[in-house]
Amino acid sequence: MPGRDEILSLIPHQGTMCLLDEVVEWDDTRLLCRTRSHARADNPLRDADGLRAVHLCEYGAQAMAVHGGLLASKDGGRARPGLLVSLRGVKLHAGRVDALGDALEVEAEQLMAAEDSWQYGFRIHHQGQLLAEGRAAVMMLPQHTDSNREDGHG
Secondary structure (H helix, E strand, C coil): CCCHHHHHHHCCCCHHHCCCCEEEEECCCEEEEEECHHHCCCCCCCECCECEHHHHHHHHHHHHHHHHHHHHHHCCCCCCCEEEEEEEEEEECCCECCCCCCCEEEEEEEEEECCCEEEEEEEEEECCEEEEEEEEEEEECCCCCHHHCCCCCC
């Protein structure tokens, strides 16, 4: 299963901003990752008070991006870059998460995939306890080719 190096090759987030450590399992509609980045002092989402559960939405969004990247690479391509455009139905079942020992499990499930957008549900667990859940939508950025260059010379 893909480890951190492959995850880094699939998503735009690099360095400490890549929050996921490993893919545990995945298929065409679902991905399960594990990470300990929530407990790291250098987590870029952490502030003086620690890491709040609301930041787990970013963990879910990164799992979506990893899943999209794995699907695209399975077909010999790369996923188009996208922008997170909405979060819905988010429920947080914890306050802070930085003091939790052991790994978090981050699950993303594809609910809809169109040519220009994805919708996923996400859930983050710690030792079997649900910490956060919700749905997220991503709009794909347009693919740039020489024929649609901004300078009109393509």
